[in-house]
Amino acid sequence: MSESVIPEGPASPEIGWRQVVKPEFGYFLSIPESWEERPPNLKNSPWEPARFAEPGDRRHTVIVFRNPVFRRRSALEPAESIRESLTGAGFVDFRIEETAVARRSGARIDCARHDAGRVWAVREYLVITEEANMCLGLGSAAPDADAALPDKDAALFDELAARRELLSD
Template structure:
């Protein structure tokens, strides 16, 4: 485990063994039911009960065809573009202890911004996405780095 970036946060590990991953979230964050309107592949949703400016979700998708994490991120950008997001950037990087990709984008509306970071990993069994959204991206950059650094894809 990397040295913590935010030592003042107490972390809670939530293992979803049936979906083959574990995510670490701040102890004050609640787990909410997955939102199938967002994605039928959403398996978990987290956020602070008293602060709706940030959220974490995890998707586990079947492999429809062999593709890399970068290809998965590029495919996700097409869907997000249809939802009004733009300013896409895809970066190849390790995710969940394996080769992966990070997708960054944002949606602007009436002077407000909602930024999204999606971390993609692919195994032989499934594709995974850790999605982090924020209305205050400057405040959440370090927090999101820490959540992503701690994410565990448990499939060999």
């Protein structure tokens, strides 16, 4: 794994960023400097090559998924499959839309799981390359049980997604 510190982003000047390059998986992304890479959780998905979180603070996570491409299709198709899987895991409040991801046509999924007065909000960005269905999954524990995606986390999610790039076409 190759890492380097990159300049602070304009949207979040208080956050220092470092770049994580994963050429073996065809992407790089930038994460907050204080975050650490954690081992993939293959029980979560066999297609998970990486996950990142702040040490000692499990309120925010970033997970990367890289699934093989069985046929070329729009990113909305796997988004619907992901919705089915997440629904089975107790997620609700789905919103799926087309969006640009790493300067490509992609999809975005927003949803949340409500449990015992807590919320786990998820935002996933999907894009399909020649080699893989790539997904950047962002998760946040929201203090307000009524908020599907808390505003304070939305800026972090947007910044993380904007800093993700693909290495392959």
